[in-house]
Amino acid sequence: MTLATTQRRRIALVAPARYPIREPYAGGLEAFCHTLVRAVRSLGHTVDLYAAAGSQGHVRDVELPGISWSRDPLEASDTAYPPGARAAEDAAFHSLARHLAREGYDIVHNNSLTPVLFEHPLPLLTTLHTPALPEVQDAIAAAGPRAGRFTAVSAATAADWVLPRPATVIPNGVDTDLWRPGPGGEAAVWFGRIVPEKGLHLAMDACRRAGIPLLFAGRVGDHRYFSTEIVPRMTGQAATWVGELDHVGLQTLVSQCRVCLVTPRWEEPFGLVAFEAMACGTPVAAFRRGGLGELLTSAPAALAVPDDVESLAAAVHVAAGIDRPVVREWVVRHHSLTQVARRYAELYSEVPTR
Template identity: 30%
Template structure:
């Protein structure tokens, strides 16, 4: 199949942001399965696919789609848009198109894919498809040996709930390692930095990736994920692949990820504090097995290929119908 992938026109692929990670994993898996993939992405992107760089950053949706349609190779079977550009234009284009809604956006195109059932319910009016994000599980080292620290990993901004993770560890007098880029400087300076400076058991290590991120995930005794709203939460499955339990609030798509482990869901900070202190966790191997069974890159990619085929069949039916009339 000849496939065009349109990444968001923000950061080079791959990137630490969840959408960019997903686009990279899906693209690489499609290439490994023998498909011919063309990836539209910002300059500096890396992929096994054939990369076509955007002309400039932050184009309007209309400009971006126009650029793709003018520059993409002939005989493309499917366009997969991760940028919301085609979806936002609310018009049909000649090539069958699938749009994945990674953000909080209401959908208009027929073949929209959401990253959780909850996202489809809220933003798709229960129409379209849902496909869980997947990772290359073999890229994550499993460990049953844990060290004496909890981990928060993610963007540092109010909606990710780092202040609650700090509260949990302060009340339990436990170590907390914080990893991630500062997205809200005011939030960090006013609500986070003073608490770090006043607590020798809290350490901020900045943005991490690769082996450093891997080691933090696999040796943490628990990952704290007190996000106030999350369509999916790729950090959760990354941690579970390493055999590390994740305590999270039951919002957005998180209960779907932790469906097999309802005891990891916490309704309040107090409940998270109690479960963290008493280590009320499932077996490390069961966490890994869950990711292998439900959230692998192969499983995700096969589901996308199925939706691609449906979009192509639907377009062919429309062409056949118009020809007959």
């Protein structure tokens, strides 16, 4: 698809407000927003990124406030707010919505987790990255058809929401030029947000049971969880935290590992890390849960019973035997960023402007 077959559009991509959109990314959603902006621009569209202060390549005149836990870092959480922060975030989104309306964008591609944007008359295309959030679900219901169009990162995620019209399922994509294949190695790897719902402690237990050392990377999003569940398991050489890495550092790490563990303890909507690992040729052992289980069912990967350490340890050994070029080729064929950007560009051409 080229601009000869689709109309050039002026797009505002609204990111979530909690963390800056920059490397090292706070999570998969932040990574998705940044990489999609670049990919859609490469197709010839104009894309302005609206994001939290401290982001890279965003519209600096209209920034979202972000979240700061500087007064009490031990209370830091990916879901809670410090006093006053939620009200400030809502006010910022109302201000942003008025700005977007004045600017007259063709599309407002909403990737935020706020209910506020549905209160304003905007040409919305909202990507659903999470299971249904009650406040957002209520705002969509109140807006009705004015809520615009929807996409979801998996069929499982789409099914969790009640929408004015069905969501188009567009799984996320991976920049396969960045996430390049590597030789593998002896250790297993886990990477992502270090929070309870990502289940790192179960990956540590499974690797210990499987007799394979584990390297793990990521941002500590819950300090209590890290101190009570992760630190006690970091004994000897069984598990080593390598810190928070940018994409280049992660690619180097993951491509030199034997297998990648993906261990969600919630109904994971997509699980971008699994596909990034597979783009490196590193086979995945994952819990069969949510959109992740849905999308990996037909993949060269090993799926385990959710929350079952024995099952996961067995899956680690199965995954380690999968041919690395086969793993890489599957992701290139099914989940490349270029394919995803083209699908979004097609949808942009279908969204009525206001």
